Amino acid sequence: MGFQKIDYAAWPRRPYFEHYHRDVPCWYSMTVDVDISALLPRLRGSGLRFYPSVIHGISRMVNADPALRMAMDETGAIGVYDRVDPTYTIFHKDDETFSVLWTAYQPDLRAFCQDWEADRARYGDIHTFEARPPEAGQGLFNISAVPWASFRSLHLELPEANDYLLPIFTLGRYRKENGRTLLPLAMQVHHGVTDGFHVGRFFNRLQAWADSAPEMGA
Numbered sequence: 361m362g363f364q365k366i367d368y369a370a371w372p373r374r375p376y377f378e379h380y381h382r383d384v385p386c387w388y389s390m391t392v393d394v395d396i397s398a399l400l401p402r403l404r405g406s407g408l409r410f411y412p413s414v415i416h417g418i419s420r421m422v423n424a425d426p427a428l429r430m431a432m433d434e435t436g437a438i439g440v441y442d443r444v445d446p447t448y449t450i451f452h453k454d455d456e457t458f459s460v461l462w463t464a465y466q467p468d469l470r471a472f473c474q475d476w477e478a479d480r481a482r483y484g485d486i487h488t489f490e491a492r493p494p495e496a497g498q499g500l501f502n503i504s505a506v507p508w509a510s511f512r513s514l515h516l517e518l519p520e521a522n523d524y525l526l527p528i529f530t531l532g533r534y535r536k537e538n539g540r541t542l543l544p545l546a547m548q549v550h551h552g553v554t555d556g557f558h559v560g561r562f563f564n565r566l567q568a569w570a571d572s573a574p575e576m577g578a
């Protein structure tokens with residue numbers, strides 16, 4: 361998986377990054393209700409599971425935007441991953457803990473869901489934090505789920521993570537409202553590399569995907 365370092369001296373975003381990373385370290389979050397009214401029946405008709413399908417949709421939109429693939433390597437250099445893979449949480453009912461797994465992103469939804477099922481079967485019952493540890497040099501971003509609550513807002517406190525630049529997502533429990541089915545999705549980003557423009561574009565693209573998702577069939 362490639363990591364392309366930027367030319368920091370010539371980087372147009374350098375003054376913004378230095379302000380939000382060095383001068384005024386700033387993370388922010390935005391929670392948006394994604395309308396999945398059209399998505400749910402298409403999923404049921406396709407035989408695809410909800411959780412991995414939404415993970416794939418989020419991953420597709422993250423990989424579509426270089427601003428959401430920016431990271432800092434072990435030397436402190438800033439760059440862009442050619443591809444980032446999603447990590448996601450699996451809940452253990454027996455001891456009320458969870459494990460973190462990852463599945464390699466690929467554009468094909470069905471192939472991704474098949475790989476997700478295989479990874480879930482292989483690693484999902486391992487009761488440890490990182491049930492599937494990352495590979496060397498791998499770009500990973502985080503997705504977690506809180507299916508027990510349909511929250512209106514969610515924010516993570518990350519006081520020691522100022523060098524972490526990739527987005528973090530949290531899914532809530534979807535709910536019915538005024539005839540629509542709404543999925544709360546919180547997105548947390550580092551302002552050094554991601555502005556409201558990028559967050560808005562992500563959510564607009566994800567909503568368009570949820571409205572159509574042609575790869576699922578009719």
